[in-house]
Amino acid sequence: MINTYLQYGVPSCIANDLSEKGVPVTTFRTTSANNLESKYGIDPRIIQIVKPLITRQPIDEAVVTTLLERSNFTCCCCKGVKSNSYIIHHIEEYSESQDNSYSNLVVLCPACHDLAHRGPGLTNVLTTEQILRNKENWDKQVEKQNAEAAARSGKINDADYLNIPRIAELSNSLIDQLPQTSLSDVLLIKDILSSYGQHIDEKGLGVGLSDGGHSIRVQHHFLRVFQSLLHRLNFVNLDDLLNKGSLSRPDFIGTFCFYIGGLIGKGITWPYTPGNLMSRLYLRRKGFYCEWLIDPKYITSSTSSDRLSGRSVFLVYGRIKSVGKKTLNNKKHIAIDIRPYAIGTPTATINRTPNIAYIKAAEYMLDYDGEEDSNETSAASIIVSP
Ligand SMILES: [Zn+2]
Ligand SMILES: [Zn+2]
Incomplete structure (x- = not known):
C-alpha cells in the first residue's frame, strides 16, 4: 500500500501513515475530505497534500522500486542528513512534463524537496543541474556501498578459484580448526578431510578441482568455510588502498582486501597437469599494477578457466603479499602482489x-x-x- 502512494509522489512518511491507518489510494480518492477526516482521523493538511497528487498518472511500480533501491531509500542531495523520509520528485515538473520515466525522477527528502520547488531568484534553491549531478553521484555511491556490503558478507556467484590450503591455513590461524559445514561429514568419510579438517589430504583434492563429485563437494565446503571466516577479518576495498597514503601505512603488507571489477587474465592452461605454470590476473590503474597469482591447481572448472583467461568482471578476495616497482611500456608502476583466497563472479558490481x-x-x-x-x-x- 505504501508503494502505491509513492507511485503518486506522496512523501514516504505520509504514505506510511496512511497505510497504517488502512486507507488505500482508491478509498482516499473516492472519499470526501470531510469523511477522510471524521472517519479515518486524517489531518486536513495531509488531505490537501495528497488529494491532488493521486489524480496524476501513477509512476510505474518497477520504476519506483529501481529508484528507491538505487538511492538506498535516501535523499540524494543531503544523503539523508536532513530527514529519512523521502519523496519521488519530478525533475521537470509533472504539471509541465507528465514524464514518469526514471531519468525524470529523483528521490529527495521533504526539506530538499522544498528547495527544489523554490522559484528561481530565491536563495538556497536546488537547481535542476545540481539535482541531476547529485542523483548520478549518489546512485554510484550506493552501488559501491551495496557491492562492498555483498563482498564483505561473502556473496559470490560460482567460485572460479579457491586456494584451499590457503583457506585452511587462514582458518587454522583464526579458529584452530576448520568450521564444520553440512558437507564435512561426507568429506570425512571419503578421507578428504581428517578430524574436522585440520589437515586436507592433497590426494583427495584430485588433480585440479573440477574432476568429479568429491571435488565439487570440496569446493562447496571450502567456499562456505571461507565465507564463515569473513566476519572475523577486516577486508578492505582495494579501490581505497591504491593511493600513497595507504602505501605508507606500516600494516599495508598483510592487508586483507577484496576487489570488484574488471581484470585481465593471462597464461591459463587447462586442464591442470602438474607441470602447469602459475598464471595471473591483473589490473593497471593510475600508476598501480596489481597482480593476483593463480595456481592452476585450484581453478574450479573449465568454464572458470575460460573466464580466468580473458577479461571478465570478478570479485577477488586476497591478502597483500608484497609491494614493489614494475616498469611497463616505459612507465613506472607500483606493483602490488596479492595472494588470492577465492575468486568468483560478484553478485553486485561497482x-x-x-x-x-x-x-x-x-x-x-x-x-x-x-x-x-x-x-x-x-x-x-x-x-x-x-
Ligand atoms: Zn535531503
Ligand atoms: Zn517535487
Missing part, C-alpha cells in the same frame, strides 16, 4: 564509469589505462552493453 564517451566507458569498466602489452586487444574493440 560502476566506475564517469559518463563521458563510449570508449572511455569501456576503458574504465575494465580498469584499463590505455596502454597494454602488444599482444593485448585494445579496449575499444571490446563490446560493452550500454
Whole structure:
C-alpha cells in the first residue's frame, strides 16, 4: 500500500501513515475530505497534500522500486542528513512534463524537496543541474556501498578459484580448526578431510578441482568455510588502498582486501597437469599494477578457466603479499602482489564509469589505462552493453 502512494509522489512518511491507518489510494480518492477526516482521523493538511497528487498518472511500480533501491531509500542531495523520509520528485515538473520515466525522477527528502520547488531568484534553491549531478553521484555511491556490503558478507556467484590450503591455513590461524559445514561429514568419510579438517589430504583434492563429485563437494565446503571466516577479518576495498597514503601505512603488507571489477587474465592452461605454470590476473590503474597469482591447481572448472583467461568482471578476495616497482611500456608502476583466497563472479558490481564517451566507458569498466602489452586487444574493440 505504501508503494502505491509513492507511485503518486506522496512523501514516504505520509504514505506510511496512511497505510497504517488502512486507507488505500482508491478509498482516499473516492472519499470526501470531510469523511477522510471524521472517519479515518486524517489531518486536513495531509488531505490537501495528497488529494491532488493521486489524480496524476501513477509512476510505474518497477520504476519506483529501481529508484528507491538505487538511492538506498535516501535523499540524494543531503544523503539523508536532513530527514529519512523521502519523496519521488519530478525533475521537470509533472504539471509541465507528465514524464514518469526514471531519468525524470529523483528521490529527495521533504526539506530538499522544498528547495527544489523554490522559484528561481530565491536563495538556497536546488537547481535542476545540481539535482541531476547529485542523483548520478549518489546512485554510484550506493552501488559501491551495496557491492562492498555483498563482498564483505561473502556473496559470490560460482567460485572460479579457491586456494584451499590457503583457506585452511587462514582458518587454522583464526579458529584452530576448520568450521564444520553440512558437507564435512561426507568429506570425512571419503578421507578428504581428517578430524574436522585440520589437515586436507592433497590426494583427495584430485588433480585440479573440477574432476568429479568429491571435488565439487570440496569446493562447496571450502567456499562456505571461507565465507564463515569473513566476519572475523577486516577486508578492505582495494579501490581505497591504491593511493600513497595507504602505501605508507606500516600494516599495508598483510592487508586483507577484496576487489570488484574488471581484470585481465593471462597464461591459463587447462586442464591442470602438474607441470602447469602459475598464471595471473591483473589490473593497471593510475600508476598501480596489481597482480593476483593463480595456481592452476585450484581453478574450479573449465568454464572458470575460460573466464580466468580473458577479461571478465570478478570479485577477488586476497591478502597483500608484497609491494614493489614494475616498469611497463616505459612507465613506472607500483606493483602490488596479492595472494588470492577465492575468486568468483560478484553478485553486485561497482560502476566506475564517469559518463563521458563510449570508449572511455569501456576503458574504465575494465580498469584499463590505455596502454597494454602488444599482444593485448585494445579496449575499444571490446563490446560493452550500454
Ligand atoms: Zn535531503
Ligand atoms: Zn517535487
